[in-house]
Amino acid sequence: MAPKHGLNTLQPPEDTHKRAKTSSTPASRSATPAEATGKVPFVVHYPNVSSKKKLSKKDQELVDHAEEQLSPFIAKGRAKDGELDQYYTVTPTPEWEAMKKYNNFIIQGEVYKNNHFVYVRSDETPSQKDLDEENLKLFWVARILQVRAQNAQHVYALVAWMYWADELPPPKVRAPDQMTAAGGKRTYHGKHELIASNYMEVLDVLSFAGKADVLQWEEEDDNIQSKLYWRQTYCRETQELSKIREHCVCKGHFNPEVSMFICDNPTCKIWLHKACLIDDILKKTYEKLAANDPEINGTAKPNGKPRVKSKPYEGKFSARIKDVEDSAPMIIIKDLRPGKESKEWEEEIFCPKCDTVLS
Ligand SMILES: [Zn+2]
Ligand SMILES: [Zn+2]
Structure with missing residues (x-):
């Protein structure tokens, strides 16, 4: 065999x-x-x-x-x-x-x-x-x-x-x-x-x-x-993987080939996934700027209840992180909403857990 x-x-x-x-x-x-x-x-x-x-x-x-x-x-x-x-x-x-x-x-x-x-x-x-x-x-x-x-x-x-x-x-x-x-x-x-x-x-x-x-x-x-x-x-018997260290606000894990951001607040020190940082910032941006925008389509389910979107900002805002060595990472947010003048701006990044600026 x-x-x-x-x-x-x-x-x-x-x-x-x-x-x-x-x-x-x-x-x-x-x-x-x-x-x-x-x-x-x-x-x-x-x-x-x-x-x-x-x-x-x-x-x-x-x-x-x-x-x-x-x-x-x-x-x-x-x-x-x-x-x-x-x-x-x-x-x-x-x-x-x-x-x-x-x-x-x-x-x-x-x-x-x-x-x-x-x-x-x-x-x-x-x-x-x-x-x-x-x-x-x-x-x-x-x-x-x-x-x-x-x-x-x-x-x-x-x-x-x-x-x-x-x-x-x-x-x-x-x-x-x-x-x-x-x-x-x-x-x-x-x-x-x-x-x-x-x-x-x-x-x-x-x-x-x-x-x-x-x-x-x-x-x-x-x-x-x-x-x-x-x-x-x-494990052969349970067919389960053992647990590994948890990081980030998503309680996910670290892939050693993908770099993560670390919060410098000594009492926090959380490691954060890039995608989770972007998600957090775009949610806050959406809340601040677009939560009250009139919706044109796709807001209600057939039963009339509002649709709860996990990414309400999708199609409205996008962002990417600018990470230059020796300086604090920044996020570049783009407003994609139709009818709005397309614009882009840069912001500091705050830790989603403790609200300290990443440096
Ligand atoms: Zn994460
Ligand atoms: Zn923190």
């Missing part, structure tokens, strides 16, 4: 290889040696060890051989301690248990140990592709939990998968910061962001393409620019 990368189990059966479907070069896979795709005879199960019900013989066997895996990923915003810890059983169990455990192994001169992060060749990684900065996302990323070997030719690693944000499934309830309806990627996920999970799999170590440098980012700084990092986990 090829690496299934965990989340595929959430897809409908006909879509068991969600990445294979988007492959532009499926033919190249035939050139891939079987071992290099990580095909292994081992499967990871997650038996319910606390089930009170009488289990089938097969399920009881899985429970009897279950081992506890303490997750190496402790997210800052975890729902509870040990959230990602779980019991698992590898089948065929006798073959798995007969293999000796090792602390490390070497591929092409590189030493791999438990807890190391690795790049894994996926079904879609062109066989000739070597790892480089430009094509990292052609590879999957995993963390080694355990190594076992039959002999020097058959070395297997039990891994926990890391996901690129693009691979996340959509949440059960649509999130306001979801990028698209079809996927679970959020607006705050950065280019170099991985999401740690407790989806496990046994891989042939020949599918490893190299070691990955992945940091845990605790969101206490913003110096993670070009490194791979994780700050959030995805």
